[in-house]
Amino acid sequence: MIHLPAQRKTVRSKPTLSASQAKLRLLKRLRCTLRYEQKAWLEGARLVAGVDEVGRGSLFGPVVSAAVILDPTYRIRGLRDSKLLRRERREVLARRIREHCLACSVAAVDAARIDQINIYHASRLAMREAVLALEPPPDHLLIDALRIDCSVPQFAIVHGDALSASIAAASIIAKVERDRLLAEWDPIFPAYGLASNKGYSTRRHIAALREFGPSPLHRQSFAPVWNAQVPQEVLAFMLECDTAETLLDDEAV
Secondary structure, eight states, rough: OOOOOOOOOOOOOOOOOHHHHHHHHHHHHHBBBBBBHHHHTTOOSSEEEEEEEEOTOSSOOOOEEEEOOOOSSSOTTTOGGGGOOOHHHHHHHHHHHHHOEEEEEEEEEEEHHHHHOOOOHHHHHHHHHHHHOOOOSSEEEEEEEESSSSSSSEEETTHHHBBBBHHHHHHHHHHHHHHHHHHHHTTSSHHHHHHHHHOOOOOHHHHHHHEEEOTBBTTSSSHHHHTOOOOOOOHHHHHHHHHHHHHHHHOOO
């Protein structure tokens, strides 16, 4: 009798998820509700603001924050983390949020300031400015993962934009506003594909940085930007213009 060797079963390994893919998968499983707002309301708060920022990981342009106080008597359906929504849906929700919320504000910290104080502190600064711009002012804050320098009672929620309706509303407002700004900059700096990549480190964006160098609105302190090989002639020209304008202002005084 001839014994044939046993055939080995082929075990297919599951594809390894990147950190961003794993995070998106987690966010999709989370439910966005009003439970954090309801807890604050039960404790006596009346004007609960959700606060969030977008653009922290971008190589270009400002970090943008929004603060939103939802109307407890009006439910806006479909609120969730802005990263999980298609652009058209975000824009529809942004209009509804502005129409039906009690208060809404947006603040931005530009690339130059980000380079000065780092992106963490710039994000907190943008959030603080958005909160201070709210009218009427809030009496309680729900913030996505951070605490800010503000006397208003606040509660930081990890993955808050996927768990709190108020924070989700803020993330949608901030995302739509920042995307609008990047679309306006796209024709001025067409090489980087800003309208499509929103300043993030896509292959096209990195390739453009290597070929053309950074623009004046790139975050010079971010590694993919300061690693660019091309000298910043455009930035030098802008700095010369700033110096000339300063001299003219001094003469006028």
